[in-house]
Amino acid sequence: MVRIGIVGTNMITERLLEAAIAIEDFKLTAVYSRTTEQAEKFASNYGVTKLFTNLEEMASSEEIDAVYIASPNSFHAQQAILFLQNGKHVLCEKPLAANAAEVATMIEAAQEHQVLLMEAMKSTLLPGFKVIQDNLHKIGPIRRYFASYCQYSSRYDKYKEGIVLNAFNPKFANGALMDLGVYCLYPLITLFGEPNEVKATGIMLESGVDGEGSVVLSYDDKDAVVMYSKITNSSLPSEIQGEKGSMIIDKISSPEQIEIHYNDGTTEQLSIEQSHPVMYYEVKEFIDLINSGKIESNVNTFANTYTTMQVVDKVRAEIGLKFPNDEKVI
Missing domain, CATH: 3.40.50.720 (NAD(P)-binding Rossmann-like Domain)
Known part of the structure; x- marks a missing residue:
């Protein structure tokens, strides 16, 4: 115990x-x-x-x-x-x-x-992430990783009213990158290691933290695009593109529904049941x-x-x- x-x-x-x-x-x-x-x-x-x-x-x-x-x-x-x-x-x-x-x-x-x-x-300890790792070889050489986590924060409504809660306060090392962006970056590093180059843009709020941002990361043989936000929503899934097909991932922060779309038009469902809370x-x-x-x-x-x-x-x-x-x- x-x-x-x-x-x-x-x-x-x-x-x-x-x-x-x-x-x-x-x-x-x-x-x-x-x-x-x-x-x-x-x-x-x-x-x-x-x-x-x-x-x-x-x-x-x-x-x-x-x-x-x-x-x-x-x-x-x-x-x-x-x-x-x-x-x-x-x-x-x-x-x-x-x-x-x-x-x-x-x-x-x-x-x-x-x-x-x-x-x-x-995310990297979930059964769905293991599925991603075990099946990446099926889509051939990987050329692009795309991850999106954009979720409008209810605390942003308070922010617009002039009330700066912890989520939008740099004193607490917060903001969109620290809260949501890391969910996109950590799986990337786990799968492909350290990138050669990092380029980023973001929207800074008056409180001193970022509300949203985008990152482009370069590798020798692939690139990665990451988008995150606490001031807008997105319904886009995430995707890993290979030369033989692309792997579609419903939520990069908690992957459950995963499927491969092959170049010949066929698809393969890879989702497995997650028997416990995330x-x-x-x-x-x-x-x-x-x-x-x-x-x-x-x-x-x-x-x-x-x-x-x-x-x-x-x-x-x-x-x-x-x-x-x-x-x-x-």
Whole structure:
């Protein structure tokens, strides 16, 4: 049984806990919040009595083995390193940190203290992504990767009313790229590795974050086009084009419906049933890795996470997206 503490009492944490119910070795043991009232309110829904309002006390507690961090992006690195230094395994929400320098420091801490660190990037651990990987060879040499994740945010309505919530506040290392764009970039890096060149454009909002953007990435034998937005919607699927056909993917963030359209006009359905909620698979991977004594996932590897954040940094440099974390040294 792996005793889990959580940092971040929000909707994404609730979804993760709903998925984790099906995992036998997962035991929610402790809850952290900045206030006792919020901690008690959240914990009461799960029968948890061990509460913390001090992260140092939580990190040094002998009552937890691991922690799930779902705080704002700007806090990820500092909080994760604290737990890693105290010998606790860390599952941290995507993006793992605000920039690549922070990611490198987090990886160093995990390796030094021999504990597991994993980015909670759900998409690459889903059955649908395995289907994509296993069938790419059918469409011949790959020439283009296209991924789109454009989802109008209800928080943008508040923004237009003059209320800047966390999602559109650079203080918390947020914005469209960090929230949605990474879902397009991480699978690309996992499938094809680091690109040779990154070019990007974006629409910057007055608050200092991006509302939407586009990225073109170049490889020796292929290119990639990524589009993301929190201020518009899109119904376009994603696609990987090969010389023998194209693979159509319904949602790059959570692929379920996948089919190949061959050049001869035939199609092949590749979709398989996903028997659990989407967040189940990342938690299962995390628990299995702990039980196996691993400090790194074979899928959401340190290299994939670090390379993706390097690309994100390059995109931010191109569009002028800056965070306070960029001036800090952990």
